[in-house]
Amino acid sequence: MSKPFEMELFLAGVMTGSHATRQRHLRQAKAIQAAISERWYRENPWTWQQKHLAWFLEYKLKSSKKPTRYYYLLSAKLIARRLGKSWEL
Template identity: 70%
Template sequence: MSKPFVMELFLAGVLTGSHSTRQRHLRQAKHIQADIANRWQRETPWTWQKKHLTWFLQHRLNRRREATRYYYLLTVRLLVRRLQKLWVFRCHAKI
């Protein structure tokens, strides 16, 4: 039986800042994980591709405020840093 994935342990090495900032990143990372798992059945970040995170940023946040999209972008950049990938994401203005 496999153990459930724990986002806190996954991000532990890259999380910095105040307690509230770390909690926000964890909350948003869990939200990203749940949406990607729902859409593509990819349970852990180790199985994600760049297209999964691009989909989340473009389609799941398209009706959110610009500030919200920016904070999620920061969380995505933390996830990418933890995965040790060279993926680049930019903030997209609402159309």
């Protein structure tokens, strides 16, 4: 039995800002992880590709308001930075 992926440890090195901002990024990263895991069965962000984050931002947030999409975009960019990728999202 494998352990669940710890998103908090994954993002710990790149998260900055206030406690509330860090909590928001963490909450949104977990939502992104859950959606990608459900759709592509990829639990671990190290296995994600650009298309996975782009899919989440385009299709899962389609009916969300602009500020919500913007904040999720910031969290997705944080994940990409942690992965060491220069993806244009």
